[in-house]
Amino acid sequence: MDYRVLLYYCYAPIDDPVAFRDEHHRICLRLNLLGRIIVAHEGLNGTVSGLAADCQEYMRLVKADPRFAALEFKVDEAAEHAFQKLHVRVKPEIVHSSLHHVRPHEKTGQHLSPQEFKELKDRDDVVIVDVRSDYEYNVGRFKNAVTLDIENFRDFPDRVERLKEFKDKKILTYCTGGVKCEKASAYLLEQGFENVYQLHGGIIKYGIEAGGEDFDGKCYVFDNRVTVDVNRVNPTVIAQCHHCATPSDRMINCANPHCNAHVALCETCGQQLDGACSPACQEHPDKRPYDGTGTYPKLSNNYNPEQGLLSYRPPGA
Incomplete structure (x- = not known):
C-alpha cells in the first residue's frame, strides 16, 4: 500500500503553542499530510495520513526536536488518505479531560510493552480497565475488561469510585493509542491506587506487536476508516x-x-x-x-489553514 496512517502523542512542555502550531502546520502542508493534530502547553497529539515517503520524513522531523525524541509513532498501512482535511489546532489539552492539573511527563502509571501486558492480563491479581468512551468499547475491548460507562473521557474522574474494590490489585489501563492512559493512570496514582500500569502504545501497538490476542471485536479509530482489525489470533465480533x-x-x-x-x-x-x-x-x-x-466529515468551521483555529489562545499568548 502506498499510504501510511500515523498515530502519536507526547507529553512534553511547549512554551509557545501558537508559534509551534504555525511552524508545524507549514511542515504538514509541505509534506501533503492530512489529519488532526492538537498542540497544547502540555504536548502534542495527532493522527495524520500521507504517502509513505512523506510520512517517513514527517517522523524524522518530529523526532529531531529534542522534546519529542522519545515519541513513538504507531504506523499502519492504507490504500489512500484516511482524512479529507488537515487541522492543526491549539487547545488547552492534547486530550480533552477534566484533569488539567495532571502532568504525565512528571508522574504516570508504569508503561507495559504489548508483550508484558499480554503476560500480565490474565493473572488473578490483575484487573484490566478500559478508559475509552462507551461507543469505542462497545465495538471492541479486551476480554474481561472493566468498562466505566463513559460518554466522554472528561467523565473518567467521576467513575473512579467504581474501581475502589480493585485497590489491592494491579490496575492495567488501556486506550486506543495511549494518550488517555497517561492521564488516567496518573490520576489513579493521585487517588491512592498503588499498582497502576498502562499499555504503552495502546490497542494499536498491541495489535502490531502482539497479534491482538484476546482483543474482542474491532478498534474504533478517529479517521475515515472508523474501525480497524486488531486481533489476528482469535478474532470475534462483539x-x-x-x-x-x-x-x-x-x-x-x-x-x-x-x-x-x-x-x-x-x-x-x-x-x-x-x-x-x-x-x-x-x-x-x-x-x-x-x-x-x-461518516460525515465536519465542515472547517471557519478554520484558516494558514492561521489555524485561534478561538483558544493560551494564557499570556
Missing part, C-alpha cells in the same frame, strides 16, 4: 446492530446531525434507515444524505 441486534461491527454516525450517535448498524439496516439510527432520525428534516459509509 457488537450488535443498534436496530436489529444481529452481530455487526459496522460503525456509523447517525445521519441525523442533531443525534450523530456512534452506533453499529448492519448493511441491511443502514440501507433501510438511510444511515439513521432509528426511524425517528430517518424522518428528521435535517438528515444528511447517506452514501453507504455513515
Whole structure:
C-alpha cells in the first residue's frame, strides 16, 4: 500500500503553542499530510495520513526536536488518505479531560510493552480497565475488561469510585493509542491506587506487536476508516446492530446531525434507515444524505489553514 496512517502523542512542555502550531502546520502542508493534530502547553497529539515517503520524513522531523525524541509513532498501512482535511489546532489539552492539573511527563502509571501486558492480563491479581468512551468499547475491548460507562473521557474522574474494590490489585489501563492512559493512570496514582500500569502504545501497538490476542471485536479509530482489525489470533465480533441486534461491527454516525450517535448498524439496516439510527432520525428534516459509509466529515468551521483555529489562545499568548 502506498499510504501510511500515523498515530502519536507526547507529553512534553511547549512554551509557545501558537508559534509551534504555525511552524508545524507549514511542515504538514509541505509534506501533503492530512489529519488532526492538537498542540497544547502540555504536548502534542495527532493522527495524520500521507504517502509513505512523506510520512517517513514527517517522523524524522518530529523526532529531531529534542522534546519529542522519545515519541513513538504507531504506523499502519492504507490504500489512500484516511482524512479529507488537515487541522492543526491549539487547545488547552492534547486530550480533552477534566484533569488539567495532571502532568504525565512528571508522574504516570508504569508503561507495559504489548508483550508484558499480554503476560500480565490474565493473572488473578490483575484487573484490566478500559478508559475509552462507551461507543469505542462497545465495538471492541479486551476480554474481561472493566468498562466505566463513559460518554466522554472528561467523565473518567467521576467513575473512579467504581474501581475502589480493585485497590489491592494491579490496575492495567488501556486506550486506543495511549494518550488517555497517561492521564488516567496518573490520576489513579493521585487517588491512592498503588499498582497502576498502562499499555504503552495502546490497542494499536498491541495489535502490531502482539497479534491482538484476546482483543474482542474491532478498534474504533478517529479517521475515515472508523474501525480497524486488531486481533489476528482469535478474532470475534462483539457488537450488535443498534436496530436489529444481529452481530455487526459496522460503525456509523447517525445521519441525523442533531443525534450523530456512534452506533453499529448492519448493511441491511443502514440501507433501510438511510444511515439513521432509528426511524425517528430517518424522518428528521435535517438528515444528511447517506452514501453507504455513515461518516460525515465536519465542515472547517471557519478554520484558516494558514492561521489555524485561534478561538483558544493560551494564557499570556
